[in-house]
Amino acid sequence: MTTTLRSRPVRTDDRPEPTTADRWAATVALARGEAKRGLRHPATVAAVLLLVGPWLYGWLAGTANRYPVLQDTDRSLQFVTVLLFGGAALIVGNLAVLRPRRHRTTALYDVLVLPVAWRTAAHLLTTLAFGLLAAVLVAVLVTVAAVLPGAAGRLDPYELLTTPVAVVLLGAVGVLLARLVGSVLVAVLAVLGSGVLMMAPDLIPLSDDSRLAWFLPVTSQDAPVPLPVDLLARPAGPHLVYLTGLVALVAVAALARAGARGRRTVTAGLLGFALLVGGGVVQARPVDDAVVAARITATDNPAAQQTCRRIDRVSYCAFPDFAPWVDAWDEVLRGVLRRVPAAEAEQPLAVRQRVWAHGYPEAGGVTTQEERQARADAWRRGDVAAGTPSTISVGTRWGRGQEEAEFAGLVAYEVMSRRGAGADGMVCGARGVLVGWLAGQATPETAAGLRMADENSWGGIQFGEPSFHQGVSVTDREMVVVWELLRRPADEVAVVVRRNWAELTAPDTSTERVGELFGVTVPPQVPEDERGVCTA
């Protein structure tokens, strides 16, 4: 039987040999059939569910962020999408190529119209379907984020295209592996391995500007804080070229292994190599000096890059990308101001967005008191030069509750201290209670954020721009009083606050005095050696 199968099929008519066009048509038909089959494979279905499920859950449970930073949204989707859909494409493609081997029908396939190289080409074409599916899903997720009124920044088409191309790359790797090794084990290990590889830049911390990670299809490496678009300098375009070259090379390797040696295969290989080298060289270039200079300016003196908008007596200065957040900031700020005496609320205020865009300390790094003081001085000088002598800081994240609570706390502290940017240290006694209460009652989001901060902290709560590791903090002793006051109707508390404003905002008014005013029992003071120094 084997002999019969191995010999050339007997031609019973005098039809000519199939032309290239016939073979192309058959290849496309096979690819289409395999694509239908592959997209219905349980691994693919699981990938769709695992991508869409958590996202839908986030929206239904109300934990989804309504203030996305679009230049981070597009790339934060890359890792998970490529791992899920690239993994599915790799395994499904591998299983499809190995199917005749599993069913022991390899020899039977030789009587088909398509030689093995063409069948390999069809399997490679099939991977495009996975790329397309990933592209469609990413487009849906990103569009939903982009149409939110609170969306900041802008999407990068190159970043968006990276995902489907990387998915196709993994699919092509699956086909190549099947042509090299006849076991699905290699495919599943390759999925595991590519996941580890793409996470490697997180394991081995590279410096901020190292471009090594760009030689991976995508990486999970992320900037510590969202940056304005102009400061990102991600070589997404060249990376896409590099990735396309890599896809071409892997595909050519699979075809060559299947016996394709034609001129077109060689040309495609050379073209792929050229793209790989060209894209690789360009993406590896260090960050432009102009961008580095812009990052330093953004960190030390952001006024130069910001636009300001006035609402009543408050000016809001933000990096242009983040202008859509001004209304949300204003809502929180009004929530604090409506509880303070009219004379205080009518004073002019300024809010300035700040970002640590250059020289962010590595994980575990600490900043010293002197460094923080120097930064605060620099900020205040910049603010004076920009015509907003006293500013409240706000960061480049918003919408998770914590940011709202921290901003509300800083607003409250500024209203009672008028010290300006770079507020730092522990705020004690009556002022601490007032900061906590004003922050907690401002909006429902700040209340939720304050509770979250309380659950995740020990000893006290910090109000500040988290990316700068500085801000004012209120200890647990004051927070006990704050929680009690937050349980009462805010209007009632506000009447007492307004009447005793001068006393409550005096630095030497004790927490016990607040207890007397409101009839709240204050917990005993912690031992002297465990107490912090009240510096704010």
Added chain:
Amino acid sequence: MYGVSRFGTMLALLRPTAYAMRWVPLLAACGFGLAVVGVPSATAVVLSAEDLSTLLRVGAMAGALGAAFVLDDPAERSIAVVPTQRPARHLLRVLIALPVLAAWWVGMLAVTVAGAGPGIGPVVPLADLTVEATAIVALVVALAAMARRRSESGIVSTVAAPALLVGLVVLYLVPERIALFVVPDDPRWAAAHDRWSVLAILALAGFLRAGIEPIRRPPWSRPGAARRLTG
């Protein structure tokens, strides 16, 4: 289940079963796992206890992917009628693979500790990571045993290995409250490892349950059901 109690039969089946098992994928996967922990161990890179735990986890996943091949039996059709029942046959295969997996895991731990920077080796939570590895391997053999119920060819690694990958992503995505993949410093570490233990026990129970015969399938999933329905 009297097949299990027949110790003599099991003993007699030991050698032929070991001979019939697919060892190459298992050993290759174990080798891959060793490379995952071995390569950083051999280089000068100093990794934290957290990073070493991550590498051990990845290594355990690789070994588990190899264990997906343990239940592969191309002779499924011809031995379905033998008196030794399925739970016994499955158990025997797992018991034969167990010493190999155990030796491999001890090797993994040894390589990790030997290559760790000064003072870091003793901090790596080896016992708890062993619980995780046990749970992952138990999960894959359970998946393979479940796949055997529906497989006619007896080759279930093509289902079990990708299913394990999907399962691991699911375990990774579980809500924060019941997180499984936590870092060693995390206050939830102990609770997470209670969950890992429960997972291991559930997976083992699933593995044993999946072997039980006769297999009662709902009418719509019986082979040929579609044909009967559509005529």
